[in-house]
Amino acid sequence: MSDHPIEALMKTAMESIKEMVDVNTVVGDPVETKDGMVIIPISRVSCGFAAGGGEYSTSPEEKTQTGKTPFGGGSGAGVSVQPMGFLVVGQNQIRLIPVEGNLVADRLLDLAPQVLNQMQSLINKNKNHSVINQNCPM
Incomplete structure (x- = not known):
């Protein structure tokens, strides 16, 4: 496996996304009412990710002491959480109540x-x- 800087950049961004989006984001924590009903929020999670970079040099003298050219890069990610509805469990029935x-x-x-x-x-x-x-x- 190469030790290119873009790999570390992508790994850091993907770990951050993994921390933000887990199963509890899609299926929220259940809430129990006094009458024994359990309400579970359901959401749709969408995410996008982009990363890029490149080595740059304007002259041969710009090589670093390690012999590599300088690297510049960046990454970005976006996460969207949209509520879809509530799953209501109780009284011997299960119902999905949609938000829309x-x-x-x-x-x-x-x-x-x-x-x-x-x-x-x-x-x-x-x-x-x-x-x-x-x-x-x-």
Whole structure:
């Protein structure tokens, strides 16, 4: 393996990216609610990397004492973390709630069974209350 300066430059940049982006960046730390639900944030991570360099010399006298020409280089990296949604685990079900999209329609569909159950219990309660009022003269 060569000991060219560009290799050290690239190695340093890649190690820095590795430290920034790990599995906890993509799948965040879970949060547990009081009712036992676990919420896990999910994100999309994108990264880019570029490195370059070159040896330069304007005259033969510019060689360093080691006999090598001077080296100039640089590197750059970019990381983008975009939230995608939340994974909700609990009550014997797993749901993915996206950050973007039609959340109102999704939420209404999720709540429809609960609303129907509540309406049915109200109707049954009113029927029972009517029967009691008919049996009790005022």
